[in-house]
Amino acid sequence: MTELLVYGIVLGSIIALGAIGLTLLYGILRFAHFAHGDLMTFGAYVVLVLHRDLLPWLGIPELRLGALSFGGRMLGALVISMAVTAGLTLLIDRLLYEPLRTRKSSPVILAIASLGMAFILRSLIYIIWGPQFLFYTQELRPAWELPLEVRLRPDQLFILVLALVLVALLYLFLQHTTLGKAMRATADNPQLAWVCGIDTRRVTAWTWVLGAALAAAGGVLYGIDAQLRPDMGWSFLLPLFAAVILGGIGSPVGALVGGLILGVVQQVSTAFLLPTYKPAVAFVVLIILLLVRPRGLFGRTT
Amino acid sequence: MDVSGLLSYLVSLAIMGGIYAIFALGLNVQWGYTGLFNIGIAGFFAVGAYTSALITTPMPEGVYATYVEQLIGLNLPFAFGLFGAMVVSAVLAAIVGIPTLRLREDYLAIATIGIAESIRLIFNNERWLANGPRGLTGLPQPLRAWVEPQHYNYLYLAIVLIAVVAVYWAIERGIRSPWGRVLRAIREDETAAAMNGKNVFAFKLQALMLGAAIMGLGGALYAHYVRAISPDAFTPLFATFLVWVMLMLGGSGNNRGAIVGAFVVWGIWTGSTFVTDQLLPTFWAARAPYLRFLLVGLILEAIILLRPQGILGEERRVSKLLE
Numbered sequence: 001m002t003e004l005l006v007y008g009i010v011l012g013s014i015i016a017l018g019a020i021g022l023t024l025l026y027g028i029l030r031f032a033h034f035a036h037g038d039l040m041t042f043g044a045y046v047v048l049v050l051h052r053d054l055l056p057w058l059g060i061p062e063l064r065l066g067a068l069s070f071g072g073r074m075l076g077a078l079v080i081s082m083a084v085t086a087g088l089t090l091l092i093d094r095l096l097y098e099p100l101r102t103r104k105s106s107p108v109i110l111a112i113a114s115l116g117m118a119f120i121l122r123s124l125i126y127i128i129w130g131p132q133f134l135f136y137t138q139e140l141r142p143a144w145e146l147p148l149e150v151r152l153r154p155d156q157l158f159i160l161v162l163a164l165v166l167v168a169l170l171y172l173f174l175q176h177t178t179l180g181k182a183m184r185a186t187a188d189n190p191q192l193a194w195v196c197g198i199d200t201r202r203v204t205a206w207t208w209v210l211g212a213a214l215a216a217a218g219g220v221l222y223g224i225d226a227q228l229r230p231d232m233g234w235s236f237l238l239p240l241f242a243a244v245i246l247g248g249i250g251s252p253v254g255a256l257v258g259g260l261i262l263g264v265v266q267q268v269s270t271a272f273l274l275p276t277y278k279p280a281v282a283f284v285v286l287i288i289l290l291l292v293r294p295r296g297l298f299g300r301t302t
Numbered sequence: 303m304d305v306s307g308l309l310s311y312l313v314s315l316a317i318m319g320g321i322y323a324i325f326a327l328g329l330n331v332q333w334g335y336t337g338l339f340n341i342g343i344a345g346f347f348a349v350g351a352y353t354s355a356l357i358t359t360p361m362p363e364g365v366y367a368t369y370v371e372q373l374i375g376l377n378l379p380f381a382f383g384l385f386g387a388m389v390v391s392a393v394l395a396a397i398v399g400i401p402t403l404r405l406r407e408d409y410l411a412i413a414t415i416g417i418a419e420s421i422r423l424i425f426n427n428e429r430w431l432a433n434g435p436r437g438l439t440g441l442p443q444p445l446r447a448w449v450e451p452q453h454y455n456y457l458y459l460a461i462v463l464i465a466v467v468a469v470y471w472a473i474e475r476g477i478r479s480p481w482g483r484v485l486r487a488i489r490e491d492e493t494a495a496a497m498n499g500k501n502v503f504a505f506k507l508q509a510l511m512l513g514a515a516i517m518g519l520g521g522a523l524y525a526h527y528v529r530a531i532s533p534d535a536f537t538p539l540f541a542t543f544l545v546w547v548m549l550m551l552g553g554s555g556n557n558r559g560a561i562v563g564a565f566v567v568w569g570i571w572t573g574s575t576f577v578t579d580q581l582l583p584t585f586w587a588a589r590a591p592y593l594r595f596l597l598v599g600l601i602l603e604a605i606i607l608l609r610p611q612g613i614l615g616e617e618r619r620v621s622k623l624l625e
Binding site for chain 2: 031032034096099100105107108109111112113115116117119120122123124126127130234235237238241245274276277279280282283284286287290291294
């Protein structure tokens with residue numbers, strides 16, 4: 001049970017990375033971004049290409065890091081993938097969402113457009129990489145035997161640490177930079193922010209960059225922990241939204257807490273249910289939440 | 303391909319087009335008229351198909367029972383299957399609608415994704431319910447004794463078209479009634495509708511359940527057409543996304559648009575199967591389904607950007623008394 005709890009926190013930190021970006025987009029751009037899970041998938045597959053093919057071809061060595069199953073090349077690939085995924089969303093925003101915003105389309109139309117984009121991204125991933133499971137590494141990955149009968153792989157500790165570092169960086173960014181404050185102001189009240197002279201276009205662009213980069217990181221960390229599948233992002237979509245609503249829409253801290261709770265609940269449920277039921281567990285949590293406290297733990301009443 | 307081959311191809315295309323038209327009409331009640339954002343059509347599709355299968359097939363016996371498990375097998379006629387599918391689908395809609403319809407509009411969308419995924423997982427994993435991943439086979443088809451087996455699809459096409467016309471007629475009647483005008487009022491301005499004393503939640507729930515019942519009917523008609531169903535058929539790509547593209551292409555808020563969109567998109571879908579299977583080299587042919595989904599996805603974005611009202615656009619007439 002302790003082991004499931006620990007694994008749940010690892011899974012929860014991955015969900016939190018996706019959920020924080022999703023809650024920022026939800027709060028600032030004001031629509032439900034249904035392609036967020038598929039951004040995670042995209043980021044994970046970009047790392048696959050970089051780490052397995054492109055960077056070795058350029059002669060970049062792996063430089064193993066301690067007990068981890070990968071090395072410096074993976075970290076480099078991760079950073080590039082976060083940037084590529086961010087660039088992709090800026091392109092999509094320019095082509096798809098910006099014209100819709102200019103036309104003052106309702107948020108539901110933007111949500112449908114993002115649903116279409118989710119299917120486009122997933123189709124592209126199926127076309128390029130095929131439907132089979134893929135792995136970053138084929139080697140055996142021994143686990144540490146920790147107290148309380150917990151077996152933890154070094155990779156999993158890395159996932160937890162990196163996720164927390166990224167969340168901490170985001171927190172510092174939002175609290176202490178002018179841009180971060182502008183983002184929070186826009187999330188609070190977009191009209192007021194605009195009247196106060198905040199460049200909402202710049203805020204929009206940075207929201208995409210941060211949301212996409214965190215989603216890509218989440219996807220890659222899931223790939224390190226488990227495997228790559230074209231529908232992995234889709235199966236993350238329910239826990240992501242459940243975490244966002246649990247934490248209160250627009251609240252990054254809430255999304256972090258919500259993500260960790262969802263991860264633990266999903267993982268602990270595998271003691272009683274088949275692991276394939278994880279998305280259904282997230283759904284049940286969501287329904288209970290909507291019945292009991294629809295504005296979430298940290299949400300405002302509006 | 304000879305003439306009779308072409309004809310049977312067109313008949314099967316029309317049957318599936320008609321079944322999709324029913325889904326698009328159901329979605330039109332929810333989204334087109336009431337503004338309810340249901341992206342879990344696959345769930346209602348699956349529940350309709352499985353419910354009708356469980357009602358109309360006999361309980362497996364003897365050796366057969368060791369290979370096929372199912373919760374019930376009532377061996378009732380086709381019409382009971384259709385009716386049961388509509389009822390169960392509507393009940394499912396109530397389960398999703400009651401916790402979400404009082405909240406922000408996109409919560410319903412998230413909940414419908416959730417119910418669709420959960421249902422697919424349940425049918426995949428719970429073998430006692432409907433034979434798990436292998437699904438149910440040998441679904442009965444109505445009036446088979448009337449015609450020779452090779453001509454049966456003509457009869458089934460007639461049944462599907464009767465269902466399309468019946469659903470179309472019922473929705474047209476409903477939408478031109480005071481009830482239908484309240485739905486549109488809710489879509490346009492929920493607060494104003496509530497201030498006029500309308501119980502917004504009740505109307506939304508009715509629209510959601512009616513749309514779901516229609517989708518359940520479509521699911522049942524699909525199941526008895528293909529005669530073998532398994533959870534694989536009810537993926538979000540195939541069962542939800544295509545229907546959305548059909549309605550958006552044909553024109554939300556227009557029942558004829560929903561039907562036109564269904565036939566056009568299904569025509570593009572099967573027509574491109576023809577192209578990809580015949581013309582592409584093996585590597586690409588294996589990936590052809592995804593190429594088609596990419597195409598359909600791009601069509602959706604193009605409609606949203608270039609012609610948001612769809613081919614036909616919304617009809618402005620609201621009352622049968624004004625025609």
